[in-house]
Amino acid sequence: MKLPLPQRNKGYFHYKWKQYGVGYLFMLPWLIGFLALIAFPIVWSLFLSFNKVTLTAKGFIYTWAGMQNFKDAFIVDNEFPVQLILYMQQMLLIIPIIVIFALLVSLLLNQKFPGRFVYRAIFFLPVIFATGQVLTELFAQGAGEIPFMEQYNIDSLVQNNVGGQFVGPVVEVLKRTVIILWYSGVQILIFIAGFQTISKSVYEAVRIDGASPWDSFWKITLPGIVPFISLNLLYTIVDLFTFPLNPVLELVRKNMFNPATGYGYASALAWIYFAIIFVLLAVVSWMFGRSAKRKGGRA
DSSP states (O other): OOOOHHHHHHHHHHHHHHHHHHHHHHHHHHHHHIIIIIHHHHHHHHHHHTEEEEEETTEEEEEEOTTHHHHHHHHTOSSHHHHHHHHHHHHHHHHHHHHHHHHHHHHHHTSOOTTHHHHHHHHHHHHHHSSHHHHHHHHHTTTTOOTHHHHTTHHHHHHHHSOHHHHHHHHHHHHTHHHHHHTTHHHHHHHHHHHHTSOHHHHHHHHHTTOOHHHHIIIIIHHHTHHHHHHHHHHHHHHHHTOTTOHHHHHHHHHHTOTTTHHHHHHHHHHHHHHHHHHHHHHHHHHHHHHHHHHHHHO
16 A cells, blocks of 8 residues: 655655764754854855955945956956966876875785884874964975975976976976875875775685785775775865965965955955866766766676
């Protein structure tokens, strides 16, 4: 006998609540904080991006500008598009390097050897100390660069072997080698946690069948941690694109306090930057979501 629609909806709600209710409860504090502290500033900044904001003795004056601020960002402003493209090129090179480096280090730290917990802590220490103002001060003192670039004349070597349009980004990536070390601690821990989800009995079975460690990595380990690779990619994208010394964010701050541009134009720059990051996150999520569906379909 088919149940009435209200009863079916009620039963479906109870089923979903049992399945996802605990997760929603864990998200509740964040949701309350987001609605109370973040939601209004986000909406207000979107409103400002469509206005010319002028500060006077009587307060702020808002003049509707429509899409003009967004057009000026690419047509009138000579600095923002250049800095945006250069920083995007650098980050698109650094992000996969960080994820691959974290994967290789986590493979080593996942092995059984004396003192491995100490080594795990060492790789995670920069996440604790090198944040915010501390990181800014370290870079101001020159701690963020490694002198091997000048010692071994790496600049000329890159210029002779890399295409002209990629010379700048590649050199900047090499100069930010310290960032790769400092910004891989969380990713290493995530990968180590991912390795624990793969049953040891699977490795024992393939070892009995004669599979080498190299075969085990490509056939078992790598497919098993694909969700953690996508998680690390998403985390690294957000982490690096909110980097304290980000030149794009510095331009947003500079225009915010510039009387000629003001809060309206600065908000437009911030929303353009956010839209690009959002598209990049959506593409990564779509790619790994599609691969997960293919894997599930084959299974």
